[in-house]
Amino acid sequence: MAEIATWKKILIGLVCLGGIVLAAPNVFYATVEKANDARTDAANGAVLTPEEEQALAGWPSWAPSQVVNLGLDLRGGAHLLVEVAVEDVYADRLEGFWPEIRDGLRDVRDDVGTVRRVSLENGELRVRIGEEAGMPVALEKVRSLTQPVISLTGAGARDFAVTVDGDQLVVTLSEAEKIATDNRTMEQSLEIIRRRVDESGTREPTIQRQGEDRILIQVPGIGSAEELLALLGTTAKLDFHHVVGRAADGGANPGTGNVVYPSVDEPGVFYIVERRAVVSGEDLVDAQPAFDQNGRPAVSFRFNPSGGRAFGNYTAENIGNPFAIVLDEEVISAPVIQSHIPGGTGIITGNFDVEESTRLAILLRAGALPAELSVLEQRTVGPELGQDSIDAGRIACMVAFAAVLIFMVLSYGLFGLFANIALIINITLILALLSVIGATLTLPGIAGIVLTIGMAVDANVLVFERIREELRSAKRPGRAIELGYEKALSAIIDANITTLIAAVILFSLGSGPVRGFSVTLGLGIITSVFTAIYVTRVLIVLWLDTRKPKTVEI
Numbered sequence: 001m002a003e004i005a006t007w008k009k010i011l012i013g014l015v016c017l018g019g020i021v022l023a024a025p026n027v028f029y030a031t032v033e034k035a036n037d038a039r040t041d042a043a044n045g046a047v048l049t050p051e052e053e054q055a056l057a058g059w060p061s062w063a064p065s066q067v068v069n070l071g072l073d074l075r076g077g078a079h080l081l082v083e084v085a086v087e088d089v090y091a092d093r094l095e096g097f098w099p100e101i102r103d104g105l106r107d108v109r110d111d112v113g114t115v116r117r118v119s120l121e122n123g124e125l126r127v128r129i130g131e132e133a134g135m136p137v138a139l140e141k142v143r144s145l146t147q148p149v150i151s152l153t154g155a156g157a158r159d160f161a162v163t164v165d166g167d168q169l170v171v172t173l174s175e176a177e178k179i180a181t182d183n184r185t186m187e188q189s190l191e192i193i194r195r196r197v198d199e200s201g202t203r204e205p206t207i208q209r210q211g212e213d214r215i216l217i218q219v220p221g222i223g224s225a226e227e228l229l230a231l232l233g234t235t236a237k238l239d240f241h242h243v244v245g246r247a248a249d250g251g252a253n254p255g256t257g258n259v260v261y262p263s264v265d266e267p268g269v270f271y272i273v274e275r276r277a278v279v280s281g282e283d284l285v286d287a288q289p290a291f292d293q294n295g296r297p298a299v300s301f302r303f304n305p306s307g308g309r310a311f312g313n314y315t316a317e318n319i320g321n322p323f324a325i326v327l328d329e330e331v332i333s334a335p336v337i338q339s340h341i342p343g344g345t346g347i348i349t350g351n352f353d354v355e356e357s358t359r360l361a362i363l364l365r366a367g368a369l370p371a372e373l374s375v376l377e378q379r380t381v382g383p384e385l386g387q388d389s390i391d392a393g394r395i396a397c398m399v400a401f402a403a404v405l406i407f408m409v410l411s412y413g414l415f416g417l418f419a420n421i422a423l424i425i426n427i428t429l430i431l432a433l434l435s436v437i438g439a440t441l442t443l444p445g446i447a448g449i450v451l452t453i454g455m456a457v458d459a460n461v462l463v464f465e466r467i468r469e470e471l472r473s474a475k476r477p478g479r480a481i482e483l484g485y486e487k488a489l490s491a492i493i494d495a496n497i498t499t500l501i502a503a504v505i506l507f508s509l510g511s512g513p514v515r516g517f518s519v520t521l522g523l524g525i526i527t528s529v530f531t532a533i534y535v536t537r538v539l540i541v542l543w544l545d546t547r548k549p550k551t552v553e554i
Contacts, residue, residue, distance in 0.1 A: 022436055031055075069438060073442050098120075129169065142171065160174060182213065205218060206218040223380075238325070238326070248268060250270050257275050258274055284303060289354065308343060312344065414554075418539040422532060422536045426452070444516045451521060503521045506521075
């Protein structure tokens with residue numbers, strides 16, 4: 001007699017019920033998505049609009065709110081392929097090495113004489129020494145300042161190469177250091193791009209390195225490629241500088257140690273500021289959109305402890321003086337310090353609207369890009385195209401679903417109906433798992449679901465055919481069903497394990513659409529085995545216990 005322990009029945013029922021509950025938000029996709037967006041904005045401290053308040057009230061906070069993320073081909077969005085100007089960082093590395101060279105040669109000035117920086121161009125830093133006879137000493141000293149390259153491919157190499165050209169030292173980046181610098185620049189660019197996209201609240205972006213210096217960025221749900229470019233293209237380097245004076249000409253002589261920056265809000269006005277920043281954006285740990293005391297949009301910020309101390313000391317010593325807030329070499333605000341500002345917090349005011357203050361806060365939190373990005377390819381995928389794809393995928397699923405349902409009922413009667421119920425639960429469990437793990441559903445993913453629909457009843461076909469064979473040998477219905485499941489189990493497990501291995505390999509080695517297909521295929525295999533073996537068995541056992549038939553037609 002086919003029997004299943006009560007606790008197993010309860011456990012199987014709870015799994016099915018949990019799948020239905022977790023998949024339910026997808027039925028109200030638009031409502032849940034709007035509520036989630038409003039909830040995210042509220043968590044980030046943004047002031048909600050009446051529409052967002054209404055959206056927030058549209059889905060209760062206690063209910064599951066995870067929905068399947070739709071990919072770029074289904075939801076529409078922006079596609080960018082950018083190239084990172086990794087060579088830009090070379091000059092910064094040489095610029096950063098110059099103070100070490102100057103201080104190092106100062107220690108051997110008796111041998112090398114005067115030290116003067118000649119130029120930094122074409123990837124070369126040239127330094128002239130006054131006593132050419134002391135060149136060997138200078139060469140040895142500068143070479144002693146170089147460091148080993150920290151990378152697997154650069155073992156034994158130094159970061160800078162130092163040669164002699166007459167009375168000049170020529171310093172360049174070594175090839176090993178260029179490769180290491182390129183990798184660091186790409187990793188940093190990927191991380192900052194990811195932060196900026198994540199901060200904007202978009203879901204499941206695709207940000208991948210392609211080749212040596214290219215990055216692919218696909219962001220579903222964003223309005224246009226231009227909007228994405230505006231978010232990524234700004235360097236957002238923030239510094240706080242001491243103001244020396246004002247000028248009406250950008251070409252004015254700022255004096256030693258100073259630079260001239262234009263004012264963003266005051267056309268024709270330029271500020272002369274000290275080149276050395278009082279506090280740099282690297283000390284910034286948080287920035288949020290806010291409103292100033294007059295209710296105008298602004299950006300509040302907070303420094304780390306060291307930045308906070310420097311900022312506090314500066315404001316204490318310069319009460320009554322202006323200081324410049326410089327963003328990408330433009331003065332966005334130059335307020336007068338009214339009092340000591342301890343604690344490392346403050347507010348940036350300017351001629352912002354709410355959108356601009358929000359974007360500035362995002363850029364400041366994400367940090368500055370290490371190098372410039374050049375757009376090689378940009379494309380906007382319209383949501384109507386995604387809707388067409390969704391509609392086509394939905395039709396394919398419905399046709400496949402209906403065909404399988406009809407076939408199973410015609411072939412196996414009541415048992416085919418049990419298999420169909422299990423198939424519906426199977427699709428529900430797939431949606432629930434996709435929602436919970438946050439996987440992105442793409443067109444190939446839909447193809448994986450359609451394929452799963454066709455394959456999901458394979459296990460039931462094997463079981464039902466085994467049961468038929470046992471019934472032909474005059475076994476009682478309960479015993480025939482029990483033997484049918486037992487004898488079909490090994491074949492079902494073997495067949496699905498091989499397919500699951502293929503899905504795992506596709507996921508490991510594939511990317512983009514291939515991964516999307518492998519995810520839905522792999523999840524579909526797991527859920528179909530569960531529903532085909534356990535759910536249909538529970539349904540059949542419940543039917544046997546209720547009806548107690550003497551014979552079974554299958």
